[in-house]
Amino acid sequence: MSLELVCPAGTPSALRAAVDAGAHSVYCGFRDETNARNFPGLNFSPAELKEGVRYAHQRGAKVLVAVNTFAKAGAMEPWKKAVANVEAAGADAIIVADIAVLDHAARHHPDLRLHLSVQAAAATPEAIAFYADTFGVRRVVLPRVLSVEEIKKLNSAVASTGVETEVFVFGGLCPMAEGRCALSSYATGKSPNLVGVCSPPDFVEYCDEGADGTATRLGGFTIDRFAPGAPAGYPTLCKGSFVAGGKTSHLFEDPVSLNAASLLPRLREAGVTALKIEGRQRGKGYIAEVVRTFRKAVDALEAGRPQVEAEAMLAGLVEGGRQTSGAYQKTWR
Amino acid sequence: MVDQPNGELPKVLQILARPAGLLPLGIVLTQAVRRMARRRPTLFERLDEHRHASFLVEPSDLDFAFVLVPDGEQASVRSYSKRALPSADVHVKGPILMLLGLLDGTFDGDALFFNRVLSVSGKTDALVALRNTIEDAELKPSDLLGVTGRGAAFLDSAVLRALASARRVVGAPNMGAMP
Amino acid sequence: MARIGLTLGPCLFNWSAERLLAFYRGIAENSVYDRVHVGEVVCGKRMPFSDPVWPEVIETLQSAGKEVVISTLAMPSTVRERKALAELVSGDVMAEINDITALASLEGRPFTVGPLINVYNEASAAFFAGRGAKSICLPVELPLSSVAVIAKACEGLEAEVFAFGRLPLALSSRCYHARLHGLHKDSCQFICDRDPDGLAVDTVDGQKFLAINGIQTLSDGVQLFLPTAGEASAHGIKRLRISPHTLDMVTVGATYRRLLDGEMSPTEAKESLLALGLPGAPVNGYLSGGVGASQLELA
Known part of the structure; x- marks a missing residue:
């Protein structure tokens, strides 16, 4: 199986740009507090999501929808509605962090494929097994705190659960454990x-x-x-x-962005299923360029072509910008 | 050309870009925005409450600025001389080519802040909302000028090509600079 | 009206074994806390130093009539840390979980949930209650209005609120003490022991802002939630959590007890606490749903 390239879409036009540029999957969220990129002017209405799913499916791409904030006490309706809207739009999976939302989705929308958001910060075999056993989570987006060696060990430890792992390879970088930062x-x-x-x-x-x-x-x-x-x-x-x-x-983190492009072969070897590009707030021009380049790199990797080629292609993306391979290299800590 | 910092327009182009009169430009742009709001009413939903905000856009290399209130069919654009700038909810200032880059999708919301060429003050959330709305709108020069049909296609490719080459000429980046 | 309990939370800082022993001996002999948390929460690398003291500390506290809870790691990662975690939560002493990892080893035993677990609503609180949680210290950024909703919906569960101390705000796999001192995390020289209340992090304009404690980031400000028993009960709060600092924690506990027993007004309690020399300015903004760093008069 080829590595799945999961790409960001902050707007319908960015979704189309990502699909056209070769994204295997696109992730997005609703225009409200139910998703973790709730910036003004960004995101989808339920009708726009439905249209986006149609566009992606026609071109063989999947749509994953993030409903990945934590439901407000005494006011869970928007989150329940969001889960129902994801299913109604025919999206391929929902990305969730809150135990309350996971529990609701597992009970009331059993056919909806569940992905665990990075905001749940599940970083151990025990935590991943808990989410898989309890809610039937099929994929976990790993926190940006693990080294490649740790990801490899983690994947072998959770192999029996059948849970897939998805890792961030490009874009913004949280130095803190996601979902655990106030x-x-x-x-x-x-x-x-x-x-x-x-x-x-x-x-x-x-x-x-x-x-x-x-x-x-x-x-x-x-x-x-x-x-x-x-x-x-x-x-x-x-x-x-x-x-x-x-x-x-810059005590916590330098103003740098994550680029794990040179680590693609090692990530594949570590048993990772999907590669995630951060940046739902980024423009369609940027997204198209990054997705196109990563898709070429993934295809080159799959075809067994030398990695130098893929790295050369990705080098152009980060020209002038400061980048880091983050926690994937242990020295980051 | 080598001394041209931050993608500012060379003097010759500045003179060429000077509008014939300040008032007509505002009227033309107001009509263009309202026309677009009639054609694509859902476009402005993204702005939410920020459709009532005023945006002072000040090209640093031109001697005029304008204020936009993107309130759908009630939208307005007024131009002002640099000598008498009004106050507004948001003030964004930068070289005209960079400002136009926001319109045609060359630069994105992050690059807006991170490329360190535009300066922003006031209600940052309103500007982010406007930027994201423009982003989804897939605006083309013909939309603003109200040209349709084959003329539009020709106009768009010609203007975008001209902008891209103008950026090359003045050394401005043609893709969103990374943070 | 049931008496509001006083919990002494786990020590978040890198204190020496001697300091820990002396501290908990004082707490056992003189303090009014009815529940005391022990154990290492922040960094697994500190465990080899503190682990040997816990059996004696637990015994001392239990002999003094305290209910003891073992708090567990917030970010277990190495095999050794995960093994230690599994052992701790399956022992005789009730455990506090601070990461979902711990759930796997509980197997039906009662436990408590720490403030580093994301319980933002009544449905997730009920989920933990259904798996045996006895009390939940809610996330520090949760407003009292949400605490009340959760407490009301989960009657059998003790709602605990973080009432005193620098607020635990964030965790990282990166060690900021090591980074600041130009060291690698793997050879950190345990340098966080220099700052037994955390190291202040100011803005470049000199504003007091945050504090670092190894991989943890805390507030510079010190949470002071000073409710009367009536106010606490009105929000369904059953316990207040007091987080250890180097100042006189016996007096801090006594002050809260007198406040909750109606022997002291909130203003008197605040004055008494300020006189002890807090590591930062008092804050309480989270409780009313506002800026965590702000200090407001709570109605």
């Missing part, structure tokens, strides 16, 4: 787990302070400072500059 709500009051937005744009300020340069703030906390005249980057909390022990540094 930094953003500490600064803004908005929990990514509940409303689906980390470092939300309505709490962002770019403050031009003359000779002191530009401060980027989130909820009033300075996340970074840029030289006068230099345009400032988006204040994603964990990518900011902070002072600890008398040192100023």
